[in-house]
Amino acid sequence: MLVRRLCTPLTRSDLHLLRPYPKSSKPISISNCRKPFYIKTPKPSAIRYISSTSKMGDARRPPAVPIPPVDTENRSELLRALEATLGSSFSSEPLSPPPKPIIIVISGPSGVGKDAVIKKLREAREGIHFVVTATSRAKREGEVEGKDYYFVSKEEFLGMISRNELLEYALVYGDYKGIPKQRIREYMTMGYDIVLRVDIQGASTLRKIFGDSAVFIFLVAESELALVKRLIDRKTETKETLLVRIATAREEMNHMKNFDYVVVNAEGKLEDAVKLVESIIDAEKAKVRQRSAVV
Numbered sequence: 001m002l003v004r005r006l007c008t009p010l011t012r013s014d015l016h017l018l019r020p021y022p023k024s025s026k027p028i029s030i031s032n033c034r035k036p037f038y039i040k041t042p043k044p045s046a047i048r049y050i051s052s053t054s055k056m057g058d059a060r061r062p063p064a065v066p067i068p069p070v071d072t073e074n075r076s077e078l079l080r081a082l083e084a085t086l087g088s089s090f091s092s093e094p095l096s097p098p099p100k101p102i103i104i105v106i107s108g109p110s111g112v113g114k115d116a117v118i119k120k121l122r123e124a125r126e127g128i129h130f131v132v133t134a135t136s137r138a139k140r141e142g143e144v145e146g147k148d149y150y151f152v153s154k155e156e157f158l159g160m161i162s163r164n165e166l167l168e169y170a171l172v173y174g175d176y177k178g179i180p181k182q183r184i185r186e187y188m189t190m191g192y193d194i195v196l197r198v199d200i201q202g203a204s205t206l207r208k209i210f211g212d213s214a215v216f217i218f219l220v221a222e223s224e225l226a227l228v229k230r231l232i233d234r235k236t237e238t239k240e241t242l243l244v245r246i247a248t249a250r251e252e253m254n255h256m257k258n259f260d261y262v263v264v265n266a267e268g269k270l271e272d273a274v275k276l277v278e279s280i281i282d283a284e285k286a287k288v289r290q291r292s293a294v295v
């Protein structure tokens with residue numbers, strides 16, 4: 001029975017059962033218990049009950065402190081008595097280590113709402129750095145340097161590649177696009193979580209780089225029909241590019257299995273999708289064995 005009890009929290013009346021073990025004692029390993037316990041069954045005459053009625057003649061023992069009733073109004077006195085009885089003070093240090101910054105990769109087929117989700121997430125949550133991509137393409141009207149992209153020349157971009165400054169990069173329709181590492185490092189050092197928004201190809205490259213050390217979220221519409229309607233309503237596509245995007249989206253759905261989470265961004269339910277992404281981040285930060293990405 002004692003063995004079973006050792007795997008459960010001890011009560012005050014159990015304390016007399018645990019003793020500093022003499023050198024000759026052997027550890028008893030108990031399955032389900034993380035560490036072996038050292039147990040010496042005390043002789044009845046050696047049992048010392050830790051309570052306000054303890055009789056302590058031995059100078060090496062902590063002085064007897066009467067423990068007031070637990071419903072006392074003087075909680076400080078109760079705490080002091082408990083500390084004195086246990087022989088150590090209660091630490092106010094956090095019992096769990098501070099969560100590590102995490103890297104969250106958000107991806108999904110074109111038009112599913114990646115930008116829309118990230119925009120809302122940015123409004124809803126602090127402590128996240130949203131990574132800005134570097135590109136060699138010319139700035140379009142209305143685009144803001146450092147917000148939409150970091151605009152660099154092709155030569156500068158090639159320099160960044162040769163200096164290994166990019167996490168990943170791709171040549172898209174003649175223009176380079178890539179993720180600079182430096183900002184990610186800086187923000188992670190400051191304790192920020194990192195959100196990366198990439199297409200499916202980018203996500204599979206990042207999976208190869210990070211493995212399980214980053215969190216991969218796959219965003220989907222509730223149905224293919226909903227996705228196509230969304231792309232039409234966005235009014236950014238020609239008939240040709242629409243067909244390409246739909247064909248690509250169909251192929252991209254096969255990649256869902258390589259992600260950690262899937263989030264449905266249903267029509268008119270953008271807020272729900274954002275909330276789910278937030279819950280994923282919260283759950284990841286509460287993990288006992290946290291992911292630990294190195295950039």
Ligand SMILES: Nc1ncnc2c1ncn2[C@@H]1O[C@H](COP(=O)(O)OP(=O)(O)OP(=O)(O)O)[C@@H](O)[C@H]1O
Nearest residue numbers: 110111112113114115116230234266267268269270
């Ligand atoms: N839950 C939703 N309900 C209705 N409309 C939405 C929802 N989410 C996004 N949208 C709209 O769908 C369109 C596509 O969204 P968005 O541009 O964010 O997609 P994306 O995944 O970033 O696309 P791309 O990969 O092509 O850049 C936008 O017009 C956006 O406002």
